[in-house]
Amino acid sequence: MSRIYTRAGDRGETGLLGGIRVSKSHPRIEANGALDELVAVLAVCRVEDPEPDIEQILRHLQEEIGWIASEIACPIPHKEAVRVVQTEHVCRLENYIDHYSEVLPPLRSFVVPGGGRLAVMLNWARTICRRAERTLVRLREQEPEVRLELLAYLNRLGDLLFVLSRLANFRRGVPEELWPLSRSPTETGDGHSATGLSP
Secondary structure, eight states, X not given: OOOSOOSTTXXXXXXXXXXXXXXXXXXXXXXXXXXXXXXXXXXXXXXXXXXXXXXXXXXXXHHHHHHHHHHHTOOOTTOGGGOOOOHHHHHHHHHHHHHHHTTSOOXXXXXXXXXXXXXXXXXHHHHXXXXXXXXXXXXXXXXXXXXXXXXXXXXXXXXHHHHHHHHHHHHTTOOOEESOOSOOTTOOTTSXXXXXXXX
């Protein structure tokens, strides 16, 4: 019987493609952990009954994030087979952002995450995406061969997930909550808050 556990990681190390062993705290592993988490949360988004166009986008995102994770797990430069995500993938994310932004009310304030479950889950996915992006930036500072296309993809993906979260609320008639939600308890009598921010 084949067992799922190997005991090979019991000392806090894991293997990359090509047989290289690294600490589980290595930025490559941190980045892939965040990407794995992101794919899982996108799966939760998909079971929240999104419209067919959003369902298809989320499915494609899961696949492309998987290719990014494969590339990050492969530090050997000549492994071209896993370098799937390219500039055209970034451009497609931009097209989605532009397309859906056209139907949304213009933003005049920060949006507080909330509303329906799908919108909340998409915002959660956005925060995980930003963490993966930050970790990949740290990895590239150590290993400049990490491709800029991957950073651009994650940067644009965070933007897209924000737009999709707004879209989910908009399509379901759920009003957005804008920041600030209320006046500060330290607000002065002249209508200005003690922090210098006015509502």
